[in-house]
Amino acid sequence: MESTSQSYVPSVPSTKLAKPSFWKKLRGHAVGDDKPIGYLFILPALIHLAVFTLIPILFSLYLSFHKWSILKPAKPFVGLKNYIKMYHDTDFWRAMVNTFYFVFGSVPTGIAVSLLVAIVLNRKLRGVYWFRAFFFLPVVSSTVAIAMVWQWILQPEFGLLNYLLGFAGIEGPKWLMDPKWAMFAVIIVTVWKGIGYQMIIFLAGLQGIPEHLYEAARIDGANKWRIFWSVTLPLLMPTVFFLTVTTIIGSFQAFTVIYMLTEGGPVGSTDVVVYHIYEQAFRVFNMGYASAQSWLLFLIIFVITIIQVKFMKKFNYEH
Known part of the structure; x- marks a missing residue:
């Protein structure tokens, strides 16, 4: 009799991959x-x-290559006429000069004051966290509200600042109403508002410096001034570079403070480029010309930023 037993066939595992979860x-x-x-x-x-x-x-x-009023749908092509017009526009170049004045006045001053405040508040003082919060408060406050308060402070007749100067026997200027003092007043407000942000960045940089470097400098007989120049400042250069680049870019784009305090006046003394672009776009409704001005401003900011990067790389290479 033939065997009826079934042969065993081993199972072959499937090569099909499981669907990923x-x-x-x-x-x-x-x-x-x-x-x-x-x-x-x-x-x-x-x-x-x-x-x-x-x-x-x-x-x-x-x-920027067209002439367009926001009130009309037509956008006729004009080529480089907007850029040629900008080259001969004395009002635009006066606004550019005012912008550079504002940048060179606000950026170095703001960085220097913020660094000083950060060094003072980097110490272990009682209530130091409250002081840090106090200096940072303007950063998170509304620029519009701050500008309205400063309008009252800088008011020439009954403003707080001239009232305090009167105690010292100083006759305060007209500030925002005087072409000679208006930009200086705007710079004061801008620096005051930006101290808190830059202070926080400097505090982060200061707390990243190893303590043993300060101890070694003290053992070598260095005083506080020498320690600052030989230890603190060189190690803070990346932080200074970061704040310089970002603050310069922000200063070239200043608008809200100018709009609220002076609206470009008096007599165009505080008319900066971004405010000038705003007037061309939303008051004169010349969108094409305003766009051309915006692209020129972009190129200027781009070139200045590249120069700063090259300078920083050269500084790091030499040190």
Whole structure:
């Protein structure tokens, strides 16, 4: 009789890969998947960046070669006429001079004062955290509200500042109403508002300096002034560079303080480039010409930033 037993066939494991889970896709590139699902999480930010930043930038470049009033749909092509007009526009170049005056007046002063405040508040003093919060308060306050308060402080007849100067026998100027003093007053308000932010950055840099370097300098007989120049300042140069670059860019784009305090006056003494662009765009409704001015301002900021980067690299190489 023939055997009826069935032969045993071993099972062969399947070579088909299991479908990766959602979390594997989220963590990175899963097996057989070239695009992680994590890209979906940055998609809203990319859409926001494209709609509200990239597209307006490209549209402004397009407008700089056209003549367009926001009240009319037609956009006739004018080529380089907007840029040629800007070259001969004395009001625009006066605003550019005022902008450089504002930048060179506010940036070095703000950085120097902020560094001094940071050094003082870096010590272990009683209630030092309250003082830090006090100096940082203007940063988180509304610029519009701050400007309204400073308008009262700088008022020539019953303002607080001239009232205090009167106790010292000093006749205060007209500040915002005097072309000679208006920009100086704007610089004071700008520096006061920016001290808190720059102070926090300097505090982070100061607290990153190793204590043993100060101890070694004291053992060598260095005084406080020598320690500052030989230890503190060189190690703070990356922080100074960062604040210089960002503050210069922000100063070239100053608008709110100018708009609230002086509106470019008196007699155009505080008319900076961004405020001048605003007037061309939303008061004269010359969008094409305003766009051309914006792109020139961008090129100036870009060149100045590149020069600062080159200078910092050279400084690091030499030291």
